Amino acid sequence: MYDASTVPAASRTLEVFGARLHYEIRGRGPLVALVGSPMDADAFAALADLLAADHTVLTTDPRGINRSPVDDPELPSTPQLRGDDLARLLAHLDAGPATVLGSSGGAVSALALAQAHPERVHTVIAHEPPLVELIADRERVHAETEEIIAAHLAGDTPGAWARFLAQADITVPDEVFEMMFGGEREPQQAADEHRWFAYELRWTTRWRPDLAALRSAGTRIVVGIGEQSDGQLCDRTSRALATALGVEPTVFPGDHTGFADDPDRFAGRLRDVLGES
Known part of the structure; x- marks a missing residue:
């Protein structure tokens, strides 16, 4: 059993094309990066603390989210970027x-990294990437995504989230939905939601990986699915990716947000996967 690291995270900034990335470093040992989209570094903090007992752990806010400002707020956040x-x-x-x-x-970001820069990564663990282009009903899902974006742009952000969850086949109790998405939004939360719906969601779900490039890159690709995600949209897209790459999906604890909901169990499973590399 590994205890969480007691070493605080060091926060830093890196200038990149059109953005200043906030990132955090914890621990010491082999480098593991934990990345989301639109989730920021804070979403992975508990998991990062556990892994930092024997790894150097990198977390970051993706461009345009929270502490990673961009020069042009209307430039879409693509997986390639x-x-x-x-x-x-x-x-x-x-x-x-x-x-x-x-x-x-973030799993889509990681796959784009492996596709374009395989020398930088020896293992990608793609946990529930929403690769809608790989499923048979892609056009229906894309049309639903446009309705989600339109609802947000029309000022109905709670309605956009309700449509988003329905599309993802994720059921949330009414009181939990109200707590998460109802009422007044904090300015940063509202800004991040707008960034996600207006400039990130469409480009993430419409990205089609170059499967031949991923197969030939030499990067080990693990396709992760949540044990409680059976039948959900990202379970279907993940299984489609695994089939296309000729690998068996790897089951992780929890559902789409298992890394945050149960970081202890998730860290244990992740260590098993790291040990197999």
Whole structure:
């Protein structure tokens, strides 16, 4: 059993194309990056603390989210840009090829990194990437995504979240939904939501990986699915990716947000996967 590291995270900033990335470093040992989209570094803090007992752990706010401001707020946040950001972060740290765990849109970022910069990463653990382009009903899902974005742009952000959760096949009790998405929004929360719906969601879910490039890159790719995600949209997209790459999906604790909901169990499973590399 590993205890969480007692060493505080060191917060730093890196200038990249059109943005200033906030990132945090914990621990010492082999480098593991934990990345999300639109989730920021704080979403991975508990997991990072556990892994920092014997790893150097990198977390970051993706461009345009929270503490990572961008020069042009209307420039879309594409997987290619976010993958390049990760490559620049890893090169800046000069810690050799890394393991990168990406979850949700962060898994798409991690795959874009492996596709374009395979020398920077020896293992990608793609936890529930929303690769809608890989499923048969992609056009229906894309149309739903446009309705989600339109609802937000029309001023109905709670309605956009309700549509988003319905599309993802994720059920949330009414009181939990109200707590998470009802009422007044903090300014940063509102800004991050707008960034996600207006400039990130469409480009993330419409990205199609170059499967031949991923197969030939030499990077180990692990496709992660939550044990409680059966039948959800990201379970389907993840299984489609695993089939396309000829690998078996790897089951992790929890559902789409298992890394945050149960970081202890998730860290244990992640250590097992790291030990297999």
